[in-house]
Amino acid sequence: MFSNTLISWIGQHDLDARANETDGPILATLKAFPFKSASFLYNYPDEQVNEYITWLKGQVNTPVSITRAELQSPVHFGDIYESATQLLESLSERELHNLSILLSPGTPAMQAVWILLGKTRFPATFYQSSIQQGVQVADIPFDIAAEYIPPAKSLSAGQLQTLSNTNPPDNAAFKDIVTRSESMQTLIQRARILAEHEVPVLIDGESGTGKELFARAIHNASPRKDKPFIAVNCGAFPPELIDSMLFGHKKGAFTGAIADKPGYFEQAHGGTLFLDEFGELEPAVQVRLLRVLQDKTFTRVGDTKEQTSDFRLIAATNKNLIEAAAEGRFREDLFYRVAVGVLHLPPLRERNGDLLFLADSLLHVMVKEYPLLEGKKISASGKNVIQQHRWPGNIRELKSTILRAALWATGSDITGEDLLQALFKTVSKQNPIMERDLSQGFDIQVLLDEVESHYVKKALAQTAGQKTKAAELLGYNNHQTLSKRMEKFGIHKDS
Structure with a gap:
C-alpha cells in the first residue's frame, strides 16, 4: 500500500x-x-x-x-x-x-x-x-x-x-502496541486512562487482536506494576478443579491435595488478575466469581477460614457478552460488574494503515529473535498478498505466516509466492459457488464478476503486478484484455 x-x-x-x-x-x-x-x-x-x-x-x-x-x-x-x-x-x-x-x-x-x-x-x-x-x-x-x-x-x-x-509522559508500557491507526491510538489513550484507576476492565475482540497485550500494558502502566500479573485462561478450567484453581485448597481437601495451595485470587494479591476467555465461564462459576468481585473475599477448598485479596480484575472475551446476557447465557449482574472500563479491539482488517506497517514491524522483531533471518524483507508482490488476505486470525496469524514465509524464502526477498505457500488454506464459511441457494434468486452476472475479480487480484499479486504474466495465468488473450477487466472491477496495480 x-x-x-x-x-x-x-x-x-x-x-x-x-x-x-x-x-x-x-x-x-x-x-x-x-x-x-x-x-x-x-x-x-x-x-x-x-x-x-x-x-x-x-x-x-x-x-x-x-x-x-x-x-x-x-x-x-x-x-x-x-x-x-x-x-x-x-x-x-x-x-x-x-x-x-x-x-x-x-x-x-x-x-x-x-x-x-x-x-x-x-x-x-x-x-x-x-x-x-x-x-x-x-x-x-x-x-x-x-x-x-x-x-x-x-x-x-x-x-x-x-x-x-522534553521527556514525554511514561507511556513505555504501551510501546509493544504497534499501530498507525487512529482508532487504535484512541484505544491506547483510553487504556492509559483506565490504567490510572482501579475500575474493572473488559476487553473484547476477535482472537489474535492483542487483548492480553492491552491487559499487560494497563497493568504495567498502573500503580500495581511492581506486583504480580496473573493470566488465567478460563476456557482451560477442568470442571472438577475450577474452585481449587481460583480459590486454592487446603492439604487433604481432595485426593491429590498433598499440600496447601493458593488459588489465582491469592496469587494476584496487590496486582492484577487477567481472566482470558471470560465468556467461557460456566454459570455455576459465574455465581461464585460474582461474590468475590463484590467483597474480595473467598474460602479455600477444604477450609473454613475466609480469605481476602486486593486484586484488580481485567477480563477478555471474543464473545458478545451483551448478547449472551440478554439471552440468559451469561449472568447480567456479573457482566455489568466487570464491564466498567470497556475496550473494543478491532480486527486487523479494520485497522486502516496498519497492515503493512505491522508486517514490517513483526519481521523486524523476528530478525532479532532469529538472527539467520537478517536481511529478509517483504517484496512488493509479498505486500500485495498481505493486503489481499483478510487475516481471520488477526495479528497472531499475520505473525506466524510471515515467520513461515521468511523461513522458506530462498532469497532475501519474501515474495508473494512465499506468503501464499505460508498461508493456511481455510474452508470458506460461504456456500460453495456451485451450491448457491436459488430459492430467493440472484444475479448470475454479479456472481461471475465476483469470481473473476477475485482471481484477477490474485494473479496480479502472484506476478508482482506484471500484466502480461497475469494475463497468461488467467487465460486472457493479451494484457489489454486484463487491463479492461481491471478497469471494469476498479482494480489498480498498487491496490
Missing part, C-alpha cells in the same frame, strides 16, 4: 548528492518506501534546486513538486511555520491521508515545526534518513495538544526544540 504524499524540506545533503554520487536523505527515502507523490519546500537558489529536481526525477518514478519558501533565515521559526502550514493546507484531503514527513533535511527549527504540525493539525508518519542507519520510521513518543499551536508562533526555534526534547 502506498503512502499518499512525502513532505520535506530540500537540504544541503540532498543538493550535494548528485555531485557526490550518493542518494541524499530524500532520494534514499523515495527508494526505501513507495509514495504516490512527493512535495518539497526549499529556500536555496532556484537554479540549484531545479537542477537537483531534474536529476531526482531521473532516479525515481514518484511525481515530484516543489514550492519556494521565502525565509528571512533558515532558522526563523515564524517564516518556517507559515511556509510549512501553507504547503500542508494546499494538499487535498486524499493527499493528507497517510501523510509522511521526512525530518532529516533542513535545520533543527524546520524539524521542530514538522513535529509540531505532524503531531497536531496534520497527523503524519515521520521518517529519518542517515548514512549510518538508513531510512527508518521515526518514533516521536509524545503528543502535543492542538490548542498549543497559537502561542507556539511566538516561540523561538530554540525554545520549541527544547520542548521537543
Whole structure:
C-alpha cells in the first residue's frame, strides 16, 4: 500500500548528492518506501534546486513538486511555520491521508515545526534518513495538544526544540502496541486512562487482536506494576478443579491435595488478575466469581477460614457478552460488574494503515529473535498478498505466516509466492459457488464478476503486478484484455 504524499524540506545533503554520487536523505527515502507523490519546500537558489529536481526525477518514478519558501533565515521559526502550514493546507484531503514527513533535511527549527504540525493539525508518519542507519520510521513518543499551536508562533526555534526534547509522559508500557491507526491510538489513550484507576476492565475482540497485550500494558502502566500479573485462561478450567484453581485448597481437601495451595485470587494479591476467555465461564462459576468481585473475599477448598485479596480484575472475551446476557447465557449482574472500563479491539482488517506497517514491524522483531533471518524483507508482490488476505486470525496469524514465509524464502526477498505457500488454506464459511441457494434468486452476472475479480487480484499479486504474466495465468488473450477487466472491477496495480 502506498503512502499518499512525502513532505520535506530540500537540504544541503540532498543538493550535494548528485555531485557526490550518493542518494541524499530524500532520494534514499523515495527508494526505501513507495509514495504516490512527493512535495518539497526549499529556500536555496532556484537554479540549484531545479537542477537537483531534474536529476531526482531521473532516479525515481514518484511525481515530484516543489514550492519556494521565502525565509528571512533558515532558522526563523515564524517564516518556517507559515511556509510549512501553507504547503500542508494546499494538499487535498486524499493527499493528507497517510501523510509522511521526512525530518532529516533542513535545520533543527524546520524539524521542530514538522513535529509540531505532524503531531497536531496534520497527523503524519515521520521518517529519518542517515548514512549510518538508513531510512527508518521515526518514533516521536509524545503528543502535543492542538490548542498549543497559537502561542507556539511566538516561540523561538530554540525554545520549541527544547520542548521537543522534553521527556514525554511514561507511556513505555504501551510501546509493544504497534499501530498507525487512529482508532487504535484512541484505544491506547483510553487504556492509559483506565490504567490510572482501579475500575474493572473488559476487553473484547476477535482472537489474535492483542487483548492480553492491552491487559499487560494497563497493568504495567498502573500503580500495581511492581506486583504480580496473573493470566488465567478460563476456557482451560477442568470442571472438577475450577474452585481449587481460583480459590486454592487446603492439604487433604481432595485426593491429590498433598499440600496447601493458593488459588489465582491469592496469587494476584496487590496486582492484577487477567481472566482470558471470560465468556467461557460456566454459570455455576459465574455465581461464585460474582461474590468475590463484590467483597474480595473467598474460602479455600477444604477450609473454613475466609480469605481476602486486593486484586484488580481485567477480563477478555471474543464473545458478545451483551448478547449472551440478554439471552440468559451469561449472568447480567456479573457482566455489568466487570464491564466498567470497556475496550473494543478491532480486527486487523479494520485497522486502516496498519497492515503493512505491522508486517514490517513483526519481521523486524523476528530478525532479532532469529538472527539467520537478517536481511529478509517483504517484496512488493509479498505486500500485495498481505493486503489481499483478510487475516481471520488477526495479528497472531499475520505473525506466524510471515515467520513461515521468511523461513522458506530462498532469497532475501519474501515474495508473494512465499506468503501464499505460508498461508493456511481455510474452508470458506460461504456456500460453495456451485451450491448457491436459488430459492430467493440472484444475479448470475454479479456472481461471475465476483469470481473473476477475485482471481484477477490474485494473479496480479502472484506476478508482482506484471500484466502480461497475469494475463497468461488467467487465460486472457493479451494484457489489454486484463487491463479492461481491471478497469471494469476498479482494480489498480498498487491496490
